[in-house]
Amino acid sequence: MFSDTVIVHWDNEASPTTLGCIPSTRSIYPVEADLNVSENGVSWTTATGNVINIQATFIFGATVVSNPTQSVRTLHSSAVLRRGLEAIQANNAPGNSSFWLLHAVELSRGRKDKQPGIRQILLQSKNAGARQCVEAVIAAAGLGQLSKKILVLINPFGGTKKAKHIYEHVVQPMFQIAGLKIDLHETQATEHATEIARTLPLDQYSAAITISGDGVFHELINGLLTRPDWEQARTLPVGIVGSGSANAMSKNLDTMFPELAALSVIKGQTRPMDVFSVTQNETVMYSHLQLMWALLADVDFESESYRWMGGDRMTVAAIIRILRLRTYHGKLYLLPVNQADQYRKSPSSSTQPSALGPPRLYTSDPLQHEHWPQIISTTFTYFLATNLPWISSDFLAAPSSRLADGALEVVYSETMSSVQALQSVADPESGKYLQFPFIKTSRVRALVLEPHGWSWNKDGVTDRKEDKWLDVSGEKISASPVRVEVHPGVMNVLAPVWLDEDEWSRHAHKAKMTA
Numbered sequence: 001m002f003s004d005t006v007i008v009h010w011d012n013e014a015s016p017t018t019l020g021c022i023p024s025t026r027s028i029y030p031v032e033a034d035l036n037v038s039e040n041g042v043s044w045t046t047a048t049g050n051v052i053n054i055q056a057t058f059i060f061g062a063t064v065v066s067n068p069t070q071s072v073r074t075l076h077s078s079a080v081l082r083r084g085l086e087a088i089q090a091n092n093a094p095g096n097s098s099f100w101l102l103h104a105v106e107l108s109r110g111r112k113d114k115q116p117g118i119r120q121i122l123l124q125s126k127n128a129g130a131r132q133c134v135e136a137v138i139a140a141a142g143l144g145q146l147s148k149k150i151l152v153l154i155n156p157f158g159g160t161k162k163a164k165h166i167y168e169h170v171v172q173p174m175f176q177i178a179g180l181k182i183d184l185h186e187t188q189a190t191e192h193a194t195e196i197a198r199t200l201p202l203d204q205y206s207a208a209i210t211i212s213g214d215g216v217f218h219e220l221i222n223g224l225l226t227r228p229d230w231e232q233a234r235t236l237p238v239g240i241v242g243s244g245s246a247n248a249m250s251k252n253l254d255t256m257f258p259e260l261a262a263l264s265v266i267k268g269q270t271r272p273m274d275v276f277s278v279t280q281n282e283t284v285m286y287s288h289l290q291l292m293w294a295l296l297a298d299v300d301f302e303s304e305s306y307r308w309m310g311g312d313r314m315t316v317a318a319i320i321r322i323l324r325l326r327t328y329h330g331k332l333y334l335l336p337v338n339q340a341d342q343y344r345k346s347p348s349s350s351t352q353p354s355a356l357g358p359p360r361l362y363t364s365d366p367l368q369h370e371h372w373p374q375i376i377s378t379t380f381t382y383f384l385a386t387n388l389p390w391i392s393s394d395f396l397a398a399p400s401s402r403l404a405d406g407a408l409e410v411v412y413s414e415t416m417s418s419v420q421a422l423q424s425v426a427d428p429e430s431g432k433y434l435q436f437p438f439i440k441t442s443r444v445r446a447l448v449l450e451p452h453g454w455s456w457n458k459d460g461v462t463d464r465k466e467d468k469w470l471d472v473s474g475e476k477i478s479a480s481p482v483r484v485e486v487h488p489g490v491m492n493v494l495a496p497v498w499l500d501e502d503e504w505s506r507h508a509h510k511a512k513m514t515a
């Protein structure tokens with residue numbers, strides 16, 4: 001616990017009444033107060049007993065300033081954040097200053113699903129000096145964990161093309177205030193992120209993040225896990241500031257706004273995350289989100305031509321494809337989680353042709369799956385295997401999935417009609433579609449999918465056309481057989497402390513009860 005007496009310079013015009021992290025107050029500022037800094041956060045108490053507490057979770061920096069001007073007094077919003085930065089740079093942290101700034105993300109009505117702001121509060125130390133105060137705040141707020149460089153990969157052309165704007169207006173200023181060292185790269189083309197991740201000098205970095213959609217995040221993971229030194233690479237914390245159109249990973253991490261995502265990176269806290277491998281012939285790919293085939297893959301790829309619509313592109317593509325629903329033919333081998341152990345091969349006995357990365361215990365041998373307990377040879381209109389609950393920011397596909405549960409949730413339908421498909425995509429945020437009798441699910445450790453082409457006709461493959469594509473976390477791969485397996489807890493993902501992974505199950509349960 002650190003204490004001091006401070007003068008808080010608050011802008012009396014800026015009412016703090018709706019601040020999530022800063023409770024309401026009606027003191028007249030500037031006001032003298034007793035400052036307390038602890039692992040709970042920063043609080044000050046005025047002579048009239050008014051207490052303000054700013055939770056440590058939302059503090060992302062504290063900086064010494066001198067010669068404060070009106071412009072650095074209690075600023076709010078991302079736009080003024082840049083003006084605040086200029087002031088810090090101009091003043092350049094003099095040693096004996098008594099003025100310092102506290103930087104915090106400010107929730108709107110305490111909610112993480114509303115656009116948050118940034119707040120900078122000017123304080124003046126009466127006794128200890130600004131530098132002591134700042135050091136106490138930095139330690140208490142758990143800052144300074146990431147001492148080496150942060151690799152930042154920006155896809156300027158992903159989603160609605162906002163990645164650069166997000167970086168310049170939110171991420172870069174916040175990282176700079178937090179004292180992070182940034183190594184910035186713009187991706188030039190598909191697979192560029194994979195190449196950078198494959199050749200990264202790991203020991204120079206504390207973390208690697210993307211400002212992108214799930215496609216580039218997938219490339220980062222795939223690059224790290226297909227290195228000869230993947231065992232070291234997998235320990236590098238990875239993170240994402242969502243700027244795609246679907247932003248599934250950001251939704252799964254409960255960091256839908258760049259301010260929250262940047263804060264989560266700055267704090268440097270990680271959780272283990274499963275990834276899955278996709279083996280096709282001799283090629284192995286690692287990914288974090290999902291494998292899609294049939295309707296969902298068609299919609300994802302066909303929606304590319306509606307990119308100009310932004311987030312609505314999926315809905316439009318879904319309706320068009322559902323009205324002309326294809327029947328896919330194939331064979332599916334499933335290895336349920338609770339039966340997996342008996343089918344496991346030891347890493348040494350498994351053949352891993354030309355493969356780097358986590359050992360495949362169930363799918364390294366091309367014929368290993370022939371004896372698995374569930375083999376389904378049928379038609380499919382719908383097929384999804386997901387590693388995470390949300391497969392886009394508005395589609396809760398598997399509410400019971402967790403970041404590191406060692407399982408993929410397989411969801412498929414053999415018989416779904418166009419009308420049923422429309423029913424299943426209605427209310428996608430509720431997870432309700434899983435209750436329909438025409439939807440089947442299975443929690444598996446591994447699966448093998450052998451696509452056999454598609455037709456317009458459910459009764460047979462007489463009018464089979466060329467194979468369509470498979471979709472691995474947004475990446476297109478050919479529709480030839482794939483062997484897929486989960487690698488439990490292989491990566492460490494930068495995740496905020498507020499992430500409650502049980503939230504999605506509760507959310508789906510509530511939706512079920514109100515149905």
Ligand SMILES: Nc1ncnc2c1ncn2[C@@H]1O[C@H](COP(=O)(O)OP(=O)(O)OP(=O)(O)O)[C@@H](O)[C@H]1O
Binds near residue numbers: 159160187213219245
């Ligand atoms: N400079 C570039 N030009 C063209 N394509 C790029 C470039 N950089 C990356 N890509 C490719 O863009 C694809 C999509 O990127 P990203 O995941 O950022 O956005 P998105 O697909 O719109 O997001 P979401 O998954 O949320 O829909 C990736 O597969 C990546 O390989």
